[in-house]
Amino acid sequence: MTASRRSMLKLAAGAGLAMATTPALSGCSAHSELNPGQLTSTARLPAPFTVPLPVPTPMKPSTTGAGGDRYAMTLRQADVEILPGYRTRIWGYDGTFPGPYLEARQGIATALTLTNALSVPIATHLHGALAPPTEDGFPTDLVYPASLADLADPAKTAAMSDMPGMPGMPSMADPLARTSALTRTYTFPMAQRAATLWYHDHRMDFTGAQVWKGLFGPCVVRDEREAALGLPCGPREIPLMITDRAFDADGQLIYPTSDPTLLGRPDMAKTIAAGAQGDVILVNGAPWPHLEVAAVRYRLRFVNASNARRYELTLDGPADSAFTQVGSDGGLLTTPLTHRTLHISPGERFDVVVDFSRYPVGSLVTLRNTAASGGPGQVMQFKVTSKAGDDSTIPTTLSTIETLTPTGTPHRLVFSRGADRWRINGTTFDPAKPLLHPQFGAVEEWRVLSTERHPFHLHGTQFQVLGRNTGGPGAYDHGWKDTVELSPGTEIRLAVRFDAYRGRFLAHCHNLEHEDMGMMATLSVS
Ligand code: C2O
Ligand code: CU
Numbered sequence: 085m086t087a088s089r090r091s092m093l094k095l096a097a098g099a100g101l102a103m104a105t106t107p108a109l110s111g112c113s114a115h116s117e118l119n120p121g122q123l124t125s126t127a128r129l130p131a132p133f134t135v136p137l138p139v140p141t142p143m144k145p146s147t148t149g150a151g152g153d154r155y156a157m158t159l160r161q162a163d164v165e166i167l168p169g170y171r172t173r174i175w176g177y178d179g180t181f182p183g184p185y186l187e188a189r190q191g192i193a194t195a196l197t198l199t200n201a202l203s204v205p206i207a208t209h210l211h212g213a214l215a216p217p218t219e220d221g222f223p224t225d226l227v228y229p230a231s232l233a234d235l236a237d238p239a240k241t242a243a244m245s246d247m248p249g250m251p252g253m254p255s256m257a258d259p260l261a262r263t264s265a266l267t268r269t270y271t272f273p274m275a276q277r278a279a280t281l282w283y284h285d286h287r288m289d290f291t292g293a294q295v296w297k298g299l300f301g302p303c304v305v306r307d308e309r310e311a312a313l314g315l316p317c318g319p320r321e322i323p324l325m326i327t328d329r330a331f332d333a334d335g336q337l338i339y340p341t342s343d344p345t346l347l348g349r350p351d352m353a354k355t356i357a358a359g360a361q362g363d364v365i366l367v368n369g370a371p372w373p374h375l376e377v378a379a380v381r382y383r384l385r386f387v388n389a390s391n392a393r394r395y396e397l398t399l400d401g402p403a404d405s406a407f408t409q410v411g412s413d414g415g416l417l418t419t420p421l422t423h424r425t426l427h428i429s430p431g432e433r434f435d436v437v438v439d440f441s442r443y444p445v446g447s448l449v450t451l452r453n454t455a456a457s458g459g460p461g462q463v464m465q466f467k468v469t470s471k472a473g474d475d476s477t478i479p480t481t482l483s484t485i486e487t488l489t490p491t492g493t494p495h496r497l498v499f500s501r502g503a504d505r506w507r508i509n510g511t512t513f514d515p516a517k518p519l520l521h522p523q524f525g526a527v528e529e530w531r532v533l534s535t536e537r538h539p540f541h542l543h544g545t546q547f548q549v550l551g552r553n554t555g556g557p558g559a560y561d562h563g564w565k566d567t568v569e570l571s572p573g574t575e576i577r578l579a580v581r582f583d584a585y586r587g588r589f590l591a592h593c594h595n596l597e598h599e600d601m602g603m604m605a606t607l608s609v610s
Contacts (some may be wrong), residue, residue, distance in 0.1 A: 109357055118536065122362070122460075125331045127170060129167065130371055132371075133374040133448075135372070136370070137464060138373070140182075151195055153194050155194065156196075157184060159175065161202060162176055169335075172331065174297055175299055185301065188274045189306055190275070195272075196210075200229045203345065206220065207223055207285065208221045212279055217544070220590075221270070222265075222515070224263075226287060226288075227267065228263060276415075278473050279305050280413075282387050282389060282578065284553075291599055314476055316381045321382070326365065327368060328366065331362075338362075358597065361460070365463050367463060372465075379440050387433050391444055395453045397428065397463065398450055398452050400450045408437045412562060413432060415563070417485075417562055423436075425454065429568075431539050447467075450462060488548050489579065495530045497532045499538045500536075501536065506602050507603065513592075519544075519605035520607045520608050521607070528581070530577070531575050531577050535573070538570045538594075539593060540591070543590040546564035548578065553574055567594055578602075587610045589609070
């Protein structure tokens, strides 16, 4: 591609971005928080706790062996039943909402071949994975659908030099973009500890819309150490992916954009420019589901896969600590921690044990979200149906975690709101221009300050929280983290070390609408 061609495309993409400024973020005083908008369903909604919880079973690899565990999925449109009595059009990995449950083994590579049978470009990020930058789902590393396959071919894009640019195709403005046509294989070495991960779309400017349509799914990494601990397992270990959505009178997902094809310029409506929230809570894709449990311990792996909603989860019943946290984003804690309430912001995972023997057989135990009222204030319900034997344990020592002690001058990141875009250090996302240059192998202190609430997420490593303002870490900050909640006026201090891979990674807000509207930064680890 010639330099002039490149700069012209850059201009064109820049013009596209400028269009995204329509949903002005100003209009209220700089000191008031701009909360995510809530969309309202007009579909007939089920009574809470009437739909059974879908319990995911791990997908079978197509082959295992020298190349690792191989999986293949096709991203496609499908009409699925989410609300009873409706067929909802979704975009899903293998046409499901959420996508298939991936189970990976430490030390054995997972090779995931994705075929894009949608009408839009995609990028897939395995959130929580330590993967080389080529495999990390960078927002411009797009896999184009058949209809746009030419855009993945440098020879052909060079020949498109007379076109007025390709709005909505920012990979054209990123000389380092690694694009593909139709299909590509992501290979994850899985040289990492056991943990709860999840995968989701990461297409630049359109992640919110594409995840909302269904492009997300659960993943766990297992290792032998963890398996030897005796935590609840088998049918007593369940991933719970929590999302919120809104449905129109035909049962279709509501996500206001003026171009529902998602092929033109990004232009989400003002109502969701601070984040899209629905009024229906889905767990594993089912609205306010219920699950029958025995009066024993269960391991529940909570994933907040919502675009913009944070939850404060509580369980009905005895008012003492209901949740025993055993793991965070990056796997097991050193020792279990108990919580009465679990605060979980978008992107975070909490791996907890709940002991249902606390409840008499016959109890209905509701999982609530005290951060909201009405529909979004309820999540799901457990029905304690029987007594059963339980040989699980929660060891008082779960794992060892080295303590990271940073040296050198701290890096500072400020998350803020501009007039029309969300910003980090005053600027908006530029895939080609790194904002930070972390040094490979060094333990650095990062100080992240925010004017509003944002879930801060880092690709390429897991970090440790040193403290908030002058205090220590918060109740939900323990263990290895890759996502952590920033709150207004609070400076969070992190110990960060990139020691897995060099190259291009990301730091961003995991409120997906904020992310799409600029709140993302390129990192260059060298
Ligand atoms: Cu789960 Cu860059 O995101
Ligand atoms: Cu944000």
